[in-house]
Amino acid sequence: MKKISDITIIDDDAITVFGLRKLISSSVECNSIESYANGKIAIDALTDFFNNDHQIPQIIFLDINMPIMDGWEFLEAFLELPIKERIRINIVTSSIDPRDQKQWEFFKSKSHHLITFNQKPIDRNTITEITQVS
Amino acid sequence: MIKVPLVSNTSYIIRQLPTPTAFIDTDHNIVQTSDTWTSIFNENGESSKSKSLFAVFPKLSHKWKMVLDNCFNGNPQPMGIHQVIDAKGQELWFEWTNAPWYDMDENIIGAIIQLSNITDAVNNELELNKKNLLLQQQTEITKIGRWEYNIVDNQLFWCSTTKAIHEVPEHFSPDIENAIYYFKEGHSRNAISMALFEAQNNGKAYSNLKLQIITDTGKEKWVMAGGKPIYNKGEMVGLIGTFQDIHEQVEASIKTIDNEKLLRILIDNLPVNVYIKDTESRKVLINKAECEYLGVKDPKEILGKTDFELYPYESAEKSRAEDLRVMKTLKPVIGKETVNTRLNGKQTSFLSSKIPLLNNKGIAYGLVGISLDISKLKEKEKELRNIINIASVQNKKLLNFAHIVSHNLRSHSANFSMLLNFLESEKDEDEKKNIIEMLTQASNNLLETLDNLNEVVSINTNTNIEIxxxxxxxxxxxxxxxxxxxxxxxxxxxxxxxxxxxxxxxxxxxxxxxxxxxxxxxxxxxxxxxxxxxxxxxxxxxxxxxxxxxxxxxxxxxxxxxxxxxxxxxxxxxxxxxxxxxxxxxxxxxxxxxxxxxxxxxxxxxxxxxxxxxxxx
Known part of the structure; x- marks a missing residue:
């Protein structure tokens, strides 16, 4: 298993963040796991990384329903960053709204990053599968 | 012994007789004629003396021989009227008379035949007959009867048509009292009495009196009566007049009036606007609904006006173009949805039709317009569309809400299942405690979410909200x-x-x-x-x-x-x-x-x- 440098979790629900952290750290090896409570904080941090030539996290776990800036708004802003590497973005949601499915397909088609759509809850097997460098 | 009449002495006298006269012997030979006879029957005044009577008049019936023979026996009989052709080929009518011809010894030696020319009388009679026939035919065709009233001897005459109109038998003899009595009691009887009185006393003629009679069989009939006095040497001697059966015409015209009234009532009370326009698009008829729509009480305020005086120029122009098209193509416009704007800016939605009116040559002389006010319907339609919109918005809202509910419940249940999974395999007691705390937190979150959802549901489902x-x-x-x-x-x-x-x-x-x-x-x-x-x-x-x-x-x-x-x-x-x-x-x-x-x-x-x-x- 290839070692992963950095993982970022963007979710406003503390329990989900706790669970993801626990699952990831027990399934894969990585340098660091960062978490942000909404899209706005996350995009500000990542933009800052990019501007200062810091390493962009290789894998991002992204919630959709968040205050201030939701998952889709984050994605839109993130895709505007001219990042050369292929980042893996795992959308994690409990939504079964077909509109969210459509949004995902839309973003997937217009980006060179790997974007996946995952329903909560996520088990250990899924975590192992989606926590690989694309 | 055969007696030979002595003619030579008297022949000159005979010749001068003013009426055409011929003397014949017992063998029917003409012995002597008057010049008047000769001038009628003989060309060039040549005498027909010594010719047989039957040779001169070959068409004379042989019955005459018997009449003449009786005459020879002293029993002259009338010979009647006969037509002869004179020397010039003219048809002449003569009344023939004969008398025995006696000699001086009172012996009958022949017969004297005298003719009286009654051609004019016969012709007059023929003419009269013809006229009578014509009159009769005329009365039969026109049903115009005649009557005559003789004041002097108080006699009333009805022709057969007049009798037929009264439905009395042919042998009925009317008098002035029962004639008046046939008129219907009331206006008709009063009117005819007045007219007769005026005619008799003041010499006033009357005509075209439309009155009702009750016929002998009890039928009511409309008649037209006329009469005028006649005078003899300046004195009124009677009245003559006509009597016409006009029942069918009157009934027909009453029916026409009734039909027109019915049509007018129908048009006026139809809950749609009806108007008729002429070829210049001037309104020539409008019903009550149209009056009300145009805000006038009397149709006269609108009649003769065009759309240009009732509507804004642009819509009037459009309407006129449509009128012309309908009248030119003869194709009606049926049930077209229009919005009419009046001069005061008020708008009305109509379902309007325009149908060309054709004369008997198939050319349009105008059009009839029928407009149904569908403004209320349109408003209802709009309301309905609004309701559908509201329903669809609410539907969308509901679906959205369903997704929110599903999302929220799923996210909590996902947390529960994840945390329970951790708890199962966790060995570290501290971490277990931590996880249980989180489970409590998750449970509280779920309760709060359920409270929120409950509140939303109660707002949206409580239809009996008291405002x-x-x-x-x-x-x-x-x-x-x-x-x-x-x-x-x-x-x-x-x-x-x-x-x-x-x-x-x-x-x-x-x-x-x-x-x-x-x-x-x-x-x-x-x-x-x-x-x-x-x-x-x-x-x-x-x-x-x-x-x-x-x-x-x-x-x-x-x-x-x-x-x-x-x-x-x-x-x-x-x-x-x-x-x-x-x-x-x-x-x-x-x-x-x-x-x-x-x-x-x-x-x-x-x-x-x-x-x-x-x-x-």
Whole structure:
């Protein structure tokens, strides 16, 4: 298993963040796991990384329903960053709204990053599968 | 012994007789004729003496021989009238008479035949017969009967047609009393009595009297009577007149009038606008509904006018073009939806038809227009469309809500299942404790979510919400009282500019919730740079009472968040108390009362919410 440098979790629900952290750290090896409570904080941090030539996290776990800036708004802003590497973005949601499915397909088609759509809850097997460098 | 008449002595006398006379002997030979005879029957005055009578008149019947033979025996008989052709070929009528011819010894030696020319009389009689026949035929065809009244001997004569009209037998002999009695009691009998009186006493003729009679068989009939006095040597001797059966015509014209009345009643009382236009598109007939639509009492105010005098120029021009097309192509316009704008700007929706009116040559001489006012129908249609729109919006809202519910419940259950999974395999006691704490947290979150959802459902399903008229100021005071600790802690100021007697129609509990939520939000999202000020005001506008809540807080980027402002669990401020439920609930409450919310905001300046309470509730 290839070692992963950095993982970022963007979710406003503390329990989900706790669970993801626990699952990831027990399934894969990585340098660091960062978490942000909404899209706005996350995009500000990542933009800052990019501007200062810091390493962009290789894998991002992204919630959709968040205050201030939701998952889709984050994605839109993130895709505007001219990042050369292929980042893996795992959308994690409990939504079964077909509109969210459509949004995902839309973003997937217009980006060179790997974007996946995952329903909560996520088990250990899924975590192992989606926590690989694309 | 054969007696030979002595003629020579007397022949000269005979020749001078003024009437055509011939003497014949017992052998029927003409012995002597008068010159008048000769001039009629003989060419060139040549005498037909010594010729046989039957040779001169070959057409004479042999019956005459017997008549003449009787005459020879002293029994002369009338010979009657016979037609002969004279020497010039003319048809002449003569009455023949004969008498025995005696000699001086009183012996019959022949017969004297005298002719009297009655050609003129016969011709007159023929003419009279012809005229009578003609008259009779005429009366039969025209059903115009005649009558004559002789004043002197009080005799009344009816011709057969007059009798037929009265339905009396041919042998009936009328008199002036029963003649009047045949007229129907009342107007008819009075009128004819008056007319006869005037004619007899003042010599006034009368004509074209349309009256009713009761015939002998009891039928009512319309007749036309006329009469005039006749005079002999300046003295009135009687009256003559005509008598005509006009029952069918009168009945037909009464029926026509009745039909016209019926048609007019129908046209006037149809619940549609009806008009007739001539080829110049001038209105020549309009019914009551059209009068009412055009706002006039008397159709005369409209008749003769064109659309150019009743409608704005543009629509009149369009209508005229359509009229011309209908009359030219003869193709009717049926059930076309139109909107008519009158000169006063009022608009009416019509379902209108235009049908060409054709003369007997198949050319249009105008058109009839029928317009059904469908404005109300259109309004209903609009209302219905509105209801469909509302239903579809609500449907969408419901689906959205279903997704929110599903999402929220799923996210909690996902957390439960994840945490329980961890708990199962966790060895570390401290971590176990931690996980159980989180489970408690998750359970509390779920309860809160369920409470929120419950609240939303109760707003949207409670159709029996009781809307009452509430003094807005009282409620604002209540809300400020309840929030007083929060407001004073936030060092905010509430400025209430609502008129003391301002009332709104609302569900009391919803009004409480709306005021609490908007005031709380206004204070909560204050700008830390300045003292918070919330200004409340109210006004009435149209069907709404409008409450305005303006603050000088942070403001919201409406371009970014406008659509989501009233969404569930949408928060736009990085604020620890933001739950994203308050505005969602109030919006639902306002919607449930048929109201609406408008928002104006500028980042760094503040936000202004306008809450519209529907006064039609």
């Amino acid at each position: 009452t008229e509430i003094n807005l100021n009282d409620k604002v005071l209540d809300a400020s009282q309840n929030l007083s600790a929060f407001i004073s802690n936030s060092k905010a100021k509430i400025e209430n500019n609502i008129p003391a007697d301002f009332k709104v129609k609302s569900v009391p509990a919803y009004l409480d919730s709306i005021l609490t939520n908007f005031i709380t939000n206004a204070v909560k999202y204050r700008d830390p740079e300045r003292e918070s000020l919330v200004v409340l005001s109210a006004e009435k506008k149209g069907d709404y009472s409008i409450l305005t809540i303006a603050d000088n807080g942070l403001g919201i980027d409406l371009k970014k968040y406008g659509e989501k402002l009233f969404g569930m669990y949408k928060t736009f401020h990085d604020h620890k108390d933001a739950r994203g439920i308050g505005l969602y609930l109030t919006k639902n409450q306002i919607d449930a009362m048929n109201g609406k919310v408008e928002v104006v905001s500028e980042i760094g300046k503040g936000t202004e919410f306008k809450i519209f309470f529907n006064e039609k509730n």
